[in-house]
Amino acid sequence: MINIAVLVSGRGTNLQAIIDAIKKGRIDGSIKIVISDNPEAYALERAHRNNINTEVVLYKKFNSKKEYEEVILKHLCVYKIDLIVLAGYMRLLSSNFVQKYHHRIINIHPALLPAFPGLNAQRQALRYGVKVSGCTVHFVDEGLDSGPIILQKAVKVKQDDDEESLSRRILKYEHQLLPRAIQLFAQDRIKIIKNIVFLKE
Ligand code: GRF
Numbered sequence: 001m002i003n004i005a006v007l008v009s010g011r012g013t014n015l016q017a018i019i020d021a022i023k024k025g026r027i028d029g030s031i032k033i034v035i036s037d038n039p040e041a042y043a044l045e046r047a048h049r050n051n052i053n054t055e056v057v058l059y060k061k062f063n064s065k066k067e068y069e070e071v072i073l074k075h076l077c078v079y080k081i082d083l084i085v086l087a088g089y090m091r092l093l094s095s096n097f098v099q100k101y102h103h104r105i106i107n108i109h110p111a112l113l114p115a116f117p118g119l120n121a122q123r124q125a126l127r128y129g130v131k132v133s134g135c136t137v138h139f140v141d142e143g144l145d146s147g148p149i150i151l152q153k154a155v156k157v158k159q160d161d162d163e164e165s166l167s168r169r170i171l172k173y174e175h176q177l178l179p180r181a182i183q184l185f186a187q188d189r190i191k192i193i194k195n196i197v198f199l200k201e
Pocket of ligand 1 (some may be wrong): 010011012013014015087088089108109110171174
């Protein structure tokens with residue numbers, strides 16, 4: 001059983017998908033803490049409803065990113081966290097932080113990386129005119145939405161899609177992919193060789 005921390009900034013539908021998967025016995029682990037940089041995040045409410053510990057760490061309260069992250073790292077240490085899941089967490093982690101949890105931080109991104117990293121990935125995809133987009137779960141490294149790819153799901157872009165409709169269709173698959181990737185990690189089925197993920201049977 002692994003100890004999971006989920007970092008969030010917003011509505012938390014991916015957090016909810018993880019909570020639901022754990023309840024259904026689909027993840028060999030439990031969420032020990034949900035940490036948000038946004039006190040208004042609805043994700044916090046979802047955590048409370050499920051009796052999960054929460055912490056709000058306000059970025060602007062600190063003089064530097066280092067101090068801000070040190071507080072987060074302390075919380076992670078208390079709960080002996082094995083895996084950090086970024087589920088709609090809107091900040092970049094420093095390389096110091098990433099190195100401390102090397103290959104133990106995963107992120108969900110609403111595009112087929114390495115296409116369209118960064119903010120508003122669905123909008124970027126529509127503006128580019130791609131016919132297929134999707135979502136990606138990957139390990140976090142020091143770059144922006146880079147790092148070894150664990151799972152991807154392709155979603156067709158329709159002619160009449162707007163940002164909202166495409167995001168909605170992609171989100172449905174995010175909710176499947178993220179719990180699945182967490183379970184692969186929990187079962188120790190992920191092997192990384194030269195930045196490429198191989199899944200063990
Ligand atoms: C998702 O689209 C995720 O891919 C991106 O941020 C969004 C978070 O949504 N990183 P939610 O807060 O999980 O509902």
